Amino acid sequence: MAFIADNQTLEDLNIRGRYKSNSLYSIFNRTKTNGGGQLLDHMFQHPLTDEKEINRRSAIFQYFQEKAWEFPVDMDEFGIMENYLLSGGGQSWASNALQVARRRGLKAMGLMQEYNLFNTGFYTAIRLLKDWHIFFTRLQKEDAHHPLGKEMEAFQKVYSHQKLSWLLQPVTEGRLSGWQVAGYDHLLRNVLHDDMKALLQLMYFIDLCIAVSDVARDKKFVYAEALPRPQRVIDIKDCRHPGLDKAIGNDLLLDQNSNMLFLTGANMAGKSTFMKSFGVAVYMAHMGFPVAAASMRFSVKDGIYSSINVPDNLDMGLSHFYAEVLRVKNVAEEVASKKDLLVIFDELFKGTNVKDAYDATLAVSEAFSAYRNCAFIISTHIIEVGTVLMEKCNNLQFSYLPTIMDGQAPRYTYRMQQGITSDRHGMMIIENEKILDIIG
């Protein structure tokens, strides 16, 4: 079953979006080949839901990170080879021979262009295929425990092909006879067309692995350990926001004994950022990608639901409140259908008055928290809810992001602390602004 993350969640966490600055995709979008980019796309769209697959993929990335290889061939030449290898397909030997004859004929008439183009493609492909052979052989020989398994099949298949034994012999440009060129060309582009495509896929994958592991190395990301579903735990140390340079990390452990985090703090204190960081880390981890943290282990979830940036520039009033209610209902249905989910609600019910928001947040938080298989993070500015929940439920943890007043200017540490904030800046702000004095 596919990992669930709807549009609202993807928007909230700013996951996809090739052209959006600061999206998670744009952080990892360092592949050199188009095919690598497509693979990256595919992985972003389909996080995994099996811990073995996740761990296998992250082990591959980790392996590449240790090796710190560079893409083994020149990019321009790679493009030429790609074009050459993909330009054939399905032609018969006869029609291919006709093409060769045509090129020769044109050449004889002094029209060199097509002949040169073909020659460049053909000889570049041969040269690069040799380079790749060296790369793959080293990978296999040097490291008996390399984590690439079925991916390497394409390599084995192509290079062990008996008709291709000439490929690894020295070939000098111009020394091959016309018959030889025609034969080899037919072999590479037509007979082995599908195998070559598979081999290219493998090369794209290598490109992707190098790109992802480079990002991880640069940004000091780590690989999460995926655990079987029933363990029901998410444990992240020093969880940071991957898009921020000097992000401050926080630890959070959500398990069955304590499956809901009740987060309070002033508006600028970093609640949303932490919630986003956590959501992003869980999403990344399900892709087998490195996460912005010191360490992470997690049991595989069925999906993530978040409600962070519910558009609030609409007319507030009921329409906004109702939109929130419908969102909560949607999530409630998913949670009740026994899925293991991570649910993130930021400033639940901010579209209504304080009192309704108090009642609603209390009732909804309590009802949700009974689902021990799911993990929840709920933030609110209505600190009174926390006090009541603390008495009613034993499976909640309470944290807050503090605000420190330096004189009149608030300062934020962005480090979570245990408990419910007692920062009540409401009246203080009013006093700072001297409003009552001004009115007189």
Added chain:
Amino acid sequence: MSFITDKQTLDDLNIFGKRGKQSIYSIFNRTCSRGGAEQLEQMFRFPLSDTDAINRRSSIIRYFQQRKQVFPFKNDQFEAIEQYLSNTDGRSQLTHESNTLERKFKTLIGSDTEYKLLAKGVASLVEIVHGLKKLTTEWLQDASAAPYIADLRIMQQIISSEAWKPVHEKKPGSRLSFEDNTVLDKIFRYLEIDHVRTLLYHLYTMDVYISVAQVATERKFVFPEAIDRELHSIHLENVYHPQLEKAIGNTLSITPDSNVVFLTGANMAGKSTFMKSLGIALFLAHMGFPVAADRMRFSVRDGMFTTINLSDNLNMGYSHFYAEVLRVKKVAEHLNANHNIFVIFDELFRGTNVKDAYEATVAITAAFARKTHCMFIVSTHIMEAGDTLKPQYGNINFVYLPTRMEQHKPVYTYRLEKGITEDRHGMVIINNEGIIDILKQGLNNN
């Protein structure tokens, strides 16, 4: 000094609205001429804060309403004139010398567009002057035209002056020769240009008055009466929202004895709509325009500030609460400057915790209550704030919009009642959607 207001207020009351959407301006925007529409916009941009000016304008509009006057000129006349006048280049002035054979040939083959435009503009002005001459003579004899007489006199003076004599000698609609046009062009575009502009200004204003009068008649709006400023009072009978069909009216008086209206009610009960109706009525009243009510008398205010749809200004790093505080501060500064202002706050301090919201609401409302020369409408869900304020301040008027529950479905009357209500329906909505039930059932199935 003009009436003080700001963008937030204009947005809250939907005065101009978003592009292409219905707004208060668009209700009245029925002028014939484009110049009239511009004049109307100016009136909306700058409401009046002078009692006499307001009463004068409203009595003019009322005069046209009683006459069932239709605007006596056509838009294309004004279009032609504006186009003609917009060419202020001295070299384009017609002279007798330019009446050459070449011009005649051009006219013959119809390629002299510049001259055609000019001739059309001149002809339209001649028509309008003749029409106006007839109107002014007629209206100046009408005793009920008194409020409009000043405007009429100005227009009459201009067109009956010596310089305009050649205009009266021409018959409207008759063909004007090149020589005629040369003479008239000189008058309209060079000698008397300022007077022509003044004339147009008054005609556009007349267009506005007449079209507003038509709107008032069609929609059964009434003309508010501006009363003594020092009374600091507003009396409204059956005020309703002009953009709603089947709107329900409410009656309310605001006087120095009850200058703070403390409004409670559930989410859908109509609090915002009522507050907007009040704000719109007061805004239109300060323009001298008719309002959606049965009757309205009001002391002219220096300004109005509303806070109904305040959005978080997160880009500037403000929280919702801070945005609210800044808004209150702005109002406070006007109060401090002793301006007589009208203030609307919908759901004060919703961006904070319950305790802060309570304390802030009490503190701010109490401070407002001491300013008896200003008027405040404050809505909140924190009825405890009302209970605290009630014994301390006699000049707070506690009203609410009720909700009746009929088989778990809320029904709203939209009629103000005295007192404070505890109606809240956030949980009703959540329960109607069955959220808690869904979660409980899911657990039982396990």
